[in-house]
Amino acid sequence: MHTDVVHNEQSMTPHPAGSARHPQAGGRSPRRMTPARRREHLINTALRLYSQQSLEDVSIDDIVTTADVSRALFYRYFTNIRDVHVAALSTVVDELIGRLTLPPDGDFRQQLHHTLAEFVTFVETYATSYTALLRSGSTIATSTTDTLVDRVRDHVVDLFRERLGHSSSSPMLERTLRGWIAVVETTLLSWLQHTDLPREQLETWLTDQLLAMITTTAQHDPTAAEQIRHLLAESGDEP
């Protein structure tokens, strides 16, 4: 038996590789934790591994070795590796949704750019997991992970509605936003593979694409035009 050590992890925040907060890295895993903390510890271990290798390549063995626990302990918390993936991705999605807010200051273009930059930071941090999560045909793509991705998309739509000052936006406007989210996802997947563009340039380009897309929608839909007039005026993009 190992020495008993009570170790308190202080935050739910996942720590990608390179983070300073890996007290157990290279050392022994604490032997006594509350079940909630132990589960969190296993999830955080999985998250650290994802930033070093593809999520699909992380095995139960990798997790128990890195976390310095027995397989039996692992199975007290998770049924299989897919369980860990889903739990870990849920943690990350919660974290991401918390970060995707509209800053109180700035015009619409600046706010949009800020929120997009938060998203790009996230995608860069979890590049391999993000790619696995979005690539259909991936072995982890399931209706559960699909729901996780949808939670992020729905959150972005909510932010947009909030900014419009309407509880509901024109269906065409919402479709435009969801279309733009698809552009962002597709573009980031390709950008992660071939980082052929400075990040700042990519963000400006994506920001301007949404402004162009909603301007086009305003030309097709009077309700949308009415709803976004103030946003475009702020950004100097009068339709």
Place this chain on the structure above:
Amino acid sequence: MHTDVVHNEQSMTPHPAGSARHPQAGGRSPRRMTPARRREHLINTALRLYSQQSLEDVSIDDIVTTADVSRALFYRYFTNIRDVHVAALSTVVDELIGRLTLPPDGDFRQQLHHTLAEFVTFVETYATSYTALLRSGSTIATSTTDTLVDRVRDHVVDLFRERLGHSSSSPMLERTLRGWIAVVETTLLSWLQHTDLPREQLETWLTDQLLAMITTTAQHDPTAAEQIRHLLAESGDEP
């Protein structure tokens, strides 16, 4: 044993529900076919069923009952239901790619609208299969079906390059086009669920979205601007 009947199917073209060419519907399946024709017959049967019910709900039993053949015969051609799905979807993708051409006449906007309309016709015909194919987390989404979807996307990019008159387009222009394809896919999935917009209006909106998107890209990328100048001039969208 049934009477021997030699029946020649004359076309590879899949026939969605409502088509007049279902000689065996309600009658007996021809007993003698060449292996190639028999395989084609089973695939066409699957395609007919897909237009009536979700691809994921079509079983081997459905196919053998509708095609009036034995299960043993089915297993001479396919290992499992997924095999049929992939073969059927390949047939449909070949058909679609054949149809997605740039008409020789018209300006860029008109050509784009024409090609898009062909695509919407396809998507409407195979609505349930299209939805299953694109929805990640679907039970049929595999790397094989993913490759099928990518074949269509790559074909659209090729058409665009051809229209530009360049063997390669600016990376940002290509990214714009792939982003727009994602907009089209996302929009059509939602439109199939809630047909809240006349088809013509949807097509015009999507056409204008691409023009707005490439115009925005031209403002960010001098190479792209140079490559699409003539397209935008034709469509009256000078950047």
